[in-house]
Amino acid sequence: MEDLFVIVGGGLAGAMAAQTLREEGFAGRITVLCAEDHRPYERPPLSKAYLSGSADRESVFVHPDGWYAEHDVTLLAGVRATAVDPQAHTVATSDGSLLRYTKLLLATGSTPRPLPAAGADLDGVHYLRTVADADSLAPRLVEGARVVVVGGGWIGLEVAAAARAAKADVTVVETAAMPLQRVLGREVARVFVDLHEANGVRVISGASVRELLGSGRVETVKLTDGTQLAADLVVVGIGAQPNLELAVDAGLDVGDGVLADASLRTSDPDIFAAGDVAAAEHPMLGRRVRVEHWANARHSGVAAAKAMLGQPVRYDRVPYFYTDQYTSHPSIGMEYAGWALPGEYDEVVFRGDPAVRPDASPEFIAFWLKGGCVLAGMNVNVWDVQENIQALVRAGYAGKQVDPKKLSDPDVPLSELVP
Ligand SMILES: Cc1cc2nc3c(=O)[nH]c(=O)nc-3n(C[C@H](O)[C@H](O)[C@H](O)COP(=O)(O)OP(=O)(O)OC[C@H]3O[C@@H](n4cnc5c(N)ncnc54)[C@H](O)[C@@H]3O)c2cc1C
Numbered sequence: 001m002e003d004l005f006v007i008v009g010g011g012l013a014g015a016m017a018a019q020t021l022r023e024e025g026f027a028g029r030i031t032v033l034c035a036e037d038h039r040p041y042e043r044p045p046l047s048k049a050y051l052s053g054s055a056d057r058e059s060v061f062v063h064p065d066g067w068y069a070e071h072d073v074t075l076l077a078g079v080r081a082t083a084v085d086p087q088a089h090t091v092a093t094s095d096g097s098l099l100r101y102t103k104l105l106l107a108t109g110s111t112p113r114p115l116p117a118a119g120a121d122l123d124g125v126h127y128l129r130t131v132a133d134a135d136s137l138a139p140r141l142v143e144g145a146r147v148v149v150v151g152g153g154w155i156g157l158e159v160a161a162a163a164r165a166a167k168a169d170v171t172v173v174e175t176a177a178m179p180l181q182r183v184l185g186r187e188v189a190r191v192f193v194d195l196h197e198a199n200g201v202r203v204i205s206g207a208s209v210r211e212l213l214g215s216g217r218v219e220t221v222k223l224t225d226g227t228q229l230a231a232d233l234v235v236v237g238i239g240a241q242p243n244l245e246l247a248v249d250a251g252l253d254v255g256d257g258v259l260a261d262a263s264l265r266t267s268d269p270d271i272f273a274a275g276d277v278a279a280a281e282h283p284m285l286g287r288r289v290r291v292e293h294w295a296n297a298r299h300s301g302v303a304a305a306k307a308m309l310g311q312p313v314r315y316d317r318v319p320y321f322y323t324d325q326y327t328s329h330p331s332i333g334m335e336y337a338g339w340a341l342p343g344e345y346d347e348v349v350f351r352g353d354p355a356v357r358p359d360a361s362p363e364f365i366a367f368w369l370k371g372g373c374v375l376a377g378m379n380v381n382v383w384d385v386q387e388n389i390q391a392l393v394r395a396g397y398a399g400k401q402v403d404p405k406k407l408s409d410p411d412v413p414l415s416e417l418v419p
Pocket of ligand 1: 008010011012013014035036042043044046047079080081082109110128129155243246274276277291292293294297320321323324
C-alpha cells in the first residue's frame, strides 16, 4: 500500500515536517493542508521587522515559492481539515474531499485568545497572529496614533516597541503586577518594564479592561479601576489557545494541547503532533510541556517527521525562545533557554548589570536556580553563550549544582562552570 502522509497545518512545524520527510528519503505522497491562503511562513517577523516595514513579505516564507512542487509535496493552501477519522484513517477537508492517510501530523498551531470585554468587536481592535493581521495593523502604527496594547506578553511588548518606533503614543495594560511577570518572575520582568518606560511607553499594571467604547470604531478603553484611555487603536495580546478541535473530535487524548509522548506520538499510534498544539512529554524536564515558540515549531516538526517514518525519536531539546525589542538604545535582543516558572525557582543570579539606562542597552545574563541547580538562563545583548547556558540547564535538571558566586562573576568563563 502506498504511504500517504498528511500534515494538517501549514505553519513552521508542518513545513519542517514536510521538508524532513523528503530529506529522510520518504518517497510516498505528502499533502499539507494549510487553512491560510499562503504557503507556510514564520510568525516572529510579524511583530518585528515585517510589522515595522523593514522586512518584505517574501522574507517570511519558510520555503521559496516553487519548493513544494519541486519536492512533490501537495500544498493545499486555503483548505482546512474539518474532521479526522482515526479508524478509517481519513481527513475530511473544507473543499469537500476525503483524504486517506497512513500517518497524520497535527500541526494546527494556536489562535489568539479573544478579549473578554464588551466592545471587543469594534473596528480598530486588532490581534496579531497572521500575515493578514500584520498587514492590517502595520499602516495604523503611525506618528501620534494612540495605541493601547492589552496584555504585556511577548507579542504585546513587541508591538509596543514597533509602535514606538513609528512614534505612536503607546500604553500597555497588564493584569498581573508587571508585564512578563508570569513567565520571567518579577526580578527579570522589571528589566522589560524599565526598557519600555525608557522608550516612552506608559505601562499600567494590575489593571484589566472592563469595556471598549466607541461608535463603530474604538475610541476609549475603560479599565476595571475606572481609568479611561483614549484610543485610536487597540492591540490585544493576551495569549493564545491551541487549535484542538480536530483532536478533540477525533477522540485523541488532550489536555492543554494534544497529548503526545516523547516521540511526539499521540494517543493514536498513527497520529503525531508538533509545534504550538503539542503537549509532549519532555524527558529532561520530566513533565509534559506545550511550548509556543519558534524553535519548538521548527525542531518538533523535524522530530515528528522522523517519528512518522518509524525512526527512534526522543524529543528533548532545551526549550528556547528569543525576542528583539527596539532598534536604538535602550534596546533588548535576548535568548532564553530552559524552564523556570515563577514559584518553581528560589533564586535569580545576574551576571552583568540589568539596569536600563536611557543611552545604553543593558548587557547581562540572568540565571534561574533552584537548590543551586540552573533551571533556565537568559542572555540579554550578550551573544554566543547559548551552548553553555543550555549545558548548564541540562546539568541543572540532572541535579548538578553550580556556585552562584562564580555564576555571577563575568571573569569566570561560563564553560568552566559546565560540569
Ligand atoms: C506575532 C508573533 C510573533 C512571534 N514571535 C516569536 C519570537 O520572537 N520568538 C519565538 O520563539 N516565537 C515567536 N512566536 C511564536 C511562534 O511563531 C510560534 O510558536 C510558531 O509559529 C508555531 O508554529 P506552528 O507551526 O506550531 O503553528 P502556526 O504557526 O500557528 O501554524 C499553524 C497553521 O495551521 C493552520 N491550521 C489550523 N487548523 C487547521 C486546520 N484544521 N486545517 C488546516 N490548517 C489549519 C493555521 O491556520 C496556521 O496557518 C511568535 C508568534 C506570533 C504570532
